[in-house]
Amino acid sequence: MNTEVLIVGAGPCGVTIANLLGVYGVKTTIIDRAPDIIDYPRGVGVDDESLRVFQSCGLGPEVHADMIQNQALIWFDSNLTKLAEIAPSGQPFGWPRRNSFLQPMLETKLRRGVERFDHVDLRLERELVDLKQSSDGVEATVATLDGSTETIFAQYVVGADGGRSTVRKLIGAVLEGKTLPARWLVVDIKDSTYHAPFSGNYISSSRPFVSIDLPFGYRRFEFRLNDDETDEQMVQPERVEQLIRDHFNWTGPMPGLERSRVYSHHSRVADRFGNGKVFLAGDAAHLQPPWFGQGMNSGIRDAANVAWKLAAVIRHGASEGLLETYGQERRGHARALVELATTLGKVYGPRTKLGEKVRSYGLRAMQRIPATRDYLLQMKFKPMPYYEQGAVLEPSPKNAVGKMFIQPDVETADGRRIKLDEAAGDWFTVIGINIDPADHLDPESLRYWRSLGARFLRMNRSRAGQHLRQAASDTTLLDDVQGGFRDWARGNRNRDILVVRPDRYLAATCARGDANIMTRSFSEVLPLKSFTLISN
């Protein structure tokens, strides 16, 4: 069979790519060796960036409805005394920044999401055996349950097939880094009666532990195992129950154990995120300890990045070179999060009592100083993606190019208040702040943006006069009802034309007088096969 994109692995990252390709109209096949969603204890935290991606899949409110919003992460000492709190306020990207969730529930909705698309085909109980690349595409050999094999011919392949990725091995990529020595018992209970509405990380030199409030009565516990404790002993229900009672002074009846498993933590990043027409995403490309709840979120960022680039090449005639920017953009940020999670693990698990005291003293001191308390509380230590090279024009920390763009509410011309991305649509947007961008683009520039399929938006200051409420017929008029663009422009003066990519990253900005120069430069960053610039 033929397909445009073959995705190997139907976990959250793979299925998110499938949903996005569904939205972008790309013929996609997604395979997984398992008959169903894996029921191990897995991810528990979804951030605002991922929710924005699910929104782009057309599933934002639906998946968010199952989550506990704005869940704080609190650090305690082993006596259950609070040391520090992370609870960021504000929703710069249009969604709460920290949310707890049940992974099987999210995956069920994401899988249901792909059923909307006739051009996306999910095939279970199919295992990738081999890949052969040629200039025409990739030939994948896939084994089915009955022992037969089938061939899938795809233009491109994405390996989202987890930490033990077959795709990674077949393209000769290597996970660099290390596996940490400690083992952790991870337990989910159901019908929990323990009231602690937050994620708690308990710092201890003898046995660091974790308790996380999950939706619908579930609760996650994690305990570091000692060297003399075997996996088999520690997953026994009586042993698990004793650990929970001992560490949380729990005296009431013990609710049901849903699942338990022993994990080792890995801090690893693939030496490359692709080879030719094959790409790696999610755990196939990077593995991190769970401490900051970013493992799955990193994979969702990969999904958003690779999906629009594949669609741009397949559907919009972008040059294939665009696909090289995927690894350029994603690898550094994935590594930054692996490093952060690894460092946090060291904070939670001091080796000595003295180390425990130092952490306790240090975190309490940080709580007393407003600037450092705010640094933790507002999660300012989280490395935000910033693409210094890739499909971006002249990125600089000063002009915000290369960073995820804000998502304020806006008001449509017919008075509906919606999130910006709903107004922007699925693809590129060229936004004019208080101007119609089309008025400042010459025919060549207009031709470029139209060939790319970009939509023009005119973002008027809120409650603007009638003289500003006009635009060309294919420019969408919007009101900056929440003042998001006003505030953004205050920090980014003299830039009233913005280009936002489908993954909601700012690709370019300029002053209106430079709109044609910007367009010509951008057409070199993202060349289109159908578009050759007629230079002036």
Ligand SMILES: O=C(O)CCc1cccc(O)c1
């Ligand atoms: O960010 C959160 O709310 C929890 C992150 C976390 C911490 C410790 C273990 C774990 O599995 C997730």
